[in-house]
Amino acid sequence: MKLHGTMRINQAGHLEIGGCDAMELVRQFGTPLYVMDETLLRDNCRAYVESFQKHYPDAEVIYASKVFSTMAMCRLVAEEDMGLDVVSGGELYTALASGFPAGRIYFHGNNKTPEELEMALEARVGRYVVDNYGELELLNELARQRRTKAKILIRVSPGIDAHTHHYIKTGMIDSKFGLAIANGQAMMGVEKALGMKNLEIKGIHCHIGSQIFDLDSFKEAAATMMAFVRDIRAQTGFVCEELNLGGGLGIHYTEDDAPRPAGDLVAVIAAAVRAAAADYGLPLPKIIVEPGRSIVGEAGVTLYTVGSVKDIPGIRKYVAVDGGMTDNPRPALYQAKYEAALANKMNLPAEETVSIAGKCCESGDMLIWDLELPPAVTGDILAVTSTGAYNYAMASNYNRNPRPAVVFASGGKAELVVRRESYEDLVRNDVVPERMQSKVACLA
Numbered sequence: 295m296k297l298h299g300t301m302r303i304n305q306a307g308h309l310e311i312g313g314c315d316a317m318e319l320v321r322q323f324g325t326p327l328y329v330m331d332e333t334l335l336r337d338n339c340r341a342y343v344e345s346f347q348k349h350y351p352d353a354e355v356i357y358a359s360k361v362f363s364t365m366a367m368c369r370l371v372a373e374e375d376m377g378l379d380v381v382s383g384g385e386l387y388t389a390l391a392s393g394f395p396a397g398r399i400y401f402h403g404n405n406k407t408p409e410e411l412e413m414a415l416e417a418r419v420g421r422y423v424v425d426n427y428g429e430l431e432l433l434n435e436l437a438r439q440r441r442t443k444a445k446i447l448i449r450v451s452p453g454i455d456a457h458t459h460h461y462i463k464t465g466m467i468d469s470k471f472g473l474a475i476a477n478g479q480a481m482m483g484v485e486k487a488l489g490m491k492n493l494e495i496k497g498i499h500c501h502i503g504s505q506i507f508d509l510d511s512f513k514e515a516a517a518t519m520m521a522f523v524r525d526i527r528a529q530t531g532f533v534c535e536e537l538n539l540g541g542g543l544g545i546h547y548t549e550d551d552a553p554r555p556a557g558d559l560v561a562v563i564a565a566a567v568r569a570a571a572a573d574y575g576l577p578l579p580k581i582i583v584e585p586g587r588s589i590v591g592e593a594g595v596t597l598y599t600v601g602s603v604k605d606i607p608g609i610r611k612y613v614a615v616d617g618g619m620t621d622n623p624r625p626a627l628y629q630a631k632y633e634a635a636l637a638n639k640m641n642l643p644a645e646e647t648v649s650i651a652g653k654c655c656e657s658g659d660m661l662i663w664d665l666e667l668p669p670a671v672t673g674d675i676l677a678v679t680s681t682g683a684y685n686y687a688m689a690s691n692y693n694r695n696p697r698p699a700v701v702f703a704s705g706g707k708a709e710l711v712v713r714r715e716s717y718e719d720l721v722r723n724d725v726v727p728e729r730m731q732s733k734v735a736c737l738a
Contacts, residue, residue, distance in 0.1 A: 295635040295679055296546055298592040299334030300704075309637035309677050311595055312703025316637035319708055320675055323699050325599040326617035328686050330362075330711075332370070332704035334593040335682075338556070339374035342585055345560035350567070350581055356400055358541050358586030359385050361683040362594075366702060366711035368392035377420070379584045383410040390417055400538075400584075402449075404471050411436050415444065422446045423499050423538070425472055430486055430493065437492035447499040447538055448473065448487060450480040452518040454502040454511055472500065475522050484526055495532070497579060498522065501540025504587060507552055509562045515539060516563045520570030523579065538582040539563055545591040547680045548631045556588060587683040594682020596621065596698075597637060600674040601653070611648045613670045618652015619659040620695045622678070622685045626658045634662055637677040642668035650676065654693050686712070694720050 297303075302310050309316040312331050319329060339357070346353040356377035359368065363380075368389050371378055377398040380386045389399055399419040403410075404426070411433055414422065424430055424446045437444040449472035473479040480498075487495040502515050516539055523534045545553050563581065571578050598615035605611045624630035634650065636642070644666035652659035661678065670676075689697045696715035701708045 295633040295677075296549070298546070298679060299331040299337070301331065301595070301679075303640040307639065307641040309595075309635065309640050312708070313706030314703045314708045316595075316597055316675060316677060319701065319703070320597055320599070320637075322708065323701055323710070324714060325597050325675070326615075326621050326698040327597045328621075328681065328698055328700040328712075329595045329597060329708070330590070330682060330700065330702050331593040331595070332702040335367075335370060335590060335702075336374060338585075338589045338593065339371070339376060341556040342560065342583070342589075343375060345557040346564075346581070348557075349560050350564035352578065353564075353581040353583070356398075356582060356584045357589055358584045359389065360687060361586035362590045362685075362687050363388050364686075364700060364711055365392035367590075368394045372398075377582075379586075383407070383413055386410065386413060386417070386419070396420070400447075400582075406432075408432060408436065415440055415442065420445065421496065423449050424483075424487070424493075425449050427473075427483060427486060430483065430490065434490040434492045443492050443494045445494045445496050446487060447497050447536060448480065448483050448495065449499045449501075450475055450483075450519075450522065452500045452502065452515050452522070454500075454515045454518065475518070480522065481525065481529060484532070485530060488530060488532055497534040497536030497538065498526075499538035499540065499582075501584070502542060504542045505544040506542045507544045507554060509554060509559060512539070512542070512559060513562050513566045516566035517570055520567060520574065520576070523576060524570075524574040527576070533577065534579055536582060537567065537579040538584065541584040541586050541588070543585060543588040545588055545680060545683075547591075548633055550631075553588075556585070559583075590682035592680050592682065594680065594685065596678045596681040596685060598676045598678070600636075600670050600672055600676055603648075603670060603672065611646060612651045613648045613667070613676075614651040614653060615661070615676055616653060617695075617698065618654045618661060619656065619690075620652070620654060620692050621689050621698050622661060622681060623688050623690070624684055625661055626656075632662055632678050632680060634665055634667075634676055634678040636668055636670060637675040639668045639674065645669055650678075654695070691715075691720060696720060 304310045342355040356379045357371045358379045363385050379400045381403040396417040397420045400421045401414050402423045451472040451474040473483045598617050602614045619626045650662040699714035700712035
């Protein structure tokens with residue numbers, strides 16, 4: 295298992311994160327537990343910001359909060375002088391409740407509701423990334439009613455076939471996101487926006503997918519988008535001030551992954567934009583990027599307690615933990631792979647091959663197949679790495695399991711940023727109709 299950030303093996307042979315012994319974290323906060331390495335979170339933010347200062351100062355780094363959205367994370371992003379990308383009313387509410395500056399919020403989403411747009415207009419968010427013609431009409435009308443102008447970017451599909459899982463490709467023509475350049479819909483969207491009195495178009499946006507290692511995909515996307523900027527000027531006279539190239543840089547989940555540093559990505563897209571601007575005689579636009587997974591993914595570790603161990607001779611040995619698809623649905627959704635180790639036996643050699651099962655009543659609730667571990671027994675603590683992105687964010691209450699707590703660990707101190715749900719929380723919004731209450735009383 296690769297150790298990320300501040301992770302290390304201490305003198306007791308235990309996994310340590312942010313200077314905190316994993317066994318002490320479990321004693322204090324229980325399991326399952328999401329642990330975020332705060333030092334690595336900040337280092338990753340700074341890698342993007344400082345790389346742009348070096349290669350292309352007129353830029354803004356915006357954290358894609360969909361990967362991990364909590365009030366504490368929003369505060370951290372603000373402290374690191376970054377913007378924030380939200381895709382729903384709930385993410386917007388979280389950002390505003392944290393005190394994040396509304397003017398640095400970019401509101402995404404392919405189906406924003408009128409209520410969500412009203413919330414955003416009331417808060418005066420900085421940008422709306424408009425996905426389709428219907429949203430153009432709706433936002434223009436809502437802005438008219440408020441006697442304001444909404445600043446927008448048009449989301450376009452550049453037609454880039456990024457090398458990643460088909461579930462997380464987003465830049466192709468056949469996508470639920472954005473307007474395609476190739477079939478003329480993107481240009482029509484720009485023309486429509488230019489004709490609307492209560493919209494102020496600032497530029498264009500694309501996102502080609504997630505967990506991408508091939509920097510040529512990002513280079514191609516930047517070149518394609520700049521060619522579209524040229525075409526927009528030729529056809530409409532409008533010159534885009536802002537070019538949002540999305541996110542998608544891959545991280546290490548297993549030894550098969552070969553992630554690239556943020557600085558390499560920044561250098562590639564900065565060079566591509568500069569070259570295209572020079573070729574086309576265009577002014578340099580402000581570049582915007584939206585990293586998410588590459589900020590938080592490797593900073594997260596999930597700790598579980600081992601429960602039952604079942605050996606099927608000649609077939610497989612199952613090691614079950616007290617979590618599973620409710621706190622990490624990615625393996626079940628698209629066969630995502632992870633590394634793991636026994637946090638209380640880090641110095642012991644791997645002697646057996648086991649498969650890590652979750653506790654949900656689903657055959658597909660398997661976190662890791664064929665993992666090499668020291669002999670695992672009930673009560674051991676399993677640490678799964680690179681769980682910072684899309685784990686807490688996608689967690690559910692399936693089988694009425696409470697969602698885990700989240701802590702930030704740094705400098706030998708762990709701070710709670712999300713409380714563990716209780717059974718009382720699970721039924722907090724349940725309502726028993728009055729007509730049923732008397733019958734229940736009779737049964738009792």
